[in-house]
Amino acid sequence: MTTSVHQLDDGAWLSVNDSRVVNVSDLWWLARHDFCGCEMADFLAEGFVEVGVDPPDVEGRIAGQCIACGESGVTDWLTLGRVVDPERGDFYAVDPTSVHVPERRRRLARSSDRSE
Numbered sequence: 336m337t338t339s340v341h342q343l344d345d346g347a348w349l350s351v352n353d354s355r356v357v358n359v360s361d362l363w364w365l366a367r368h369d370f371c372g373c374e375m376a377d378f379l380a381e382g383f384v385e386v387g388v389d390p391p392d393v394e395g396r397i398a399g400q401c402i403a404c405g406e407s408g409v410t411d412w413l414t415l416g417r418v419v420d421p422e423r424g425d426f427y428a429v430d431p432t433s434v435h436v437p438e439r440r441r442r443l444a445r446s447s448d449r450s451e
Contacts, residue, residue, distance in 0.1 A: 338418050338426075340393055346382030349415055351393060351426045357415050359383060359397065365413075371406035378402075384409050391418050393426070 343350045349357040359380040370376050381399040388394070393416045400407035416428040 338388060338393075340386050340388050342383045342386055346384065346398070349383055349386055349393070349395060351416070351418070354426075356426055357428045359399070362402070363397070363399075363410075363413070365401075365410065370408070370410055371401045371404055373401055373403050373406075376401040376403065376406075378410070386415070387412075388418070392416070393418065 339350070339352050341350050342348065343355060347359055348355045359382055361380060363378040363380055365371075365376045365378045366374075370378055378397075379399045379402050380397045382397070384396045384398050386393065386395040392414045394412045395415045396412055397410045398408070399410070414429055416426055419425040419427055
């Protein structure tokens with residue numbers, strides 16, 4: 336089954352299989368290399384610029400600004416969620432306050448490796 340991914344409402348929403356699943360009203364916690372010079376940026380997402388799929392991940396580039404230093408621009412590709420069961424269209428959005436922290440990603444990867 337094909338997974339449909341696109342932006343809605345001038346980049347305000349990420350739609351997966353015709354359901355609005357992620358909006359840009361959140362603060363995204365980004366590591367230094369992801370956006371600006373702040374150690375951890377509280378990034379105010381203003382709009383999705385591009386979205387795409389790198390199976391099983393749904394990724395996007397987001398326009399916005401760091402509320403600490405004021406840097407504005409567009410992020411690199413960020414994981415916005417994961418299509419877990421393409422046959423049923425199950426999609427799980429990420430928690431923007433945790434998944435983009437590199438140390439947390441490494442811990443999550445190690446713990447998932449141990450559970451298999």
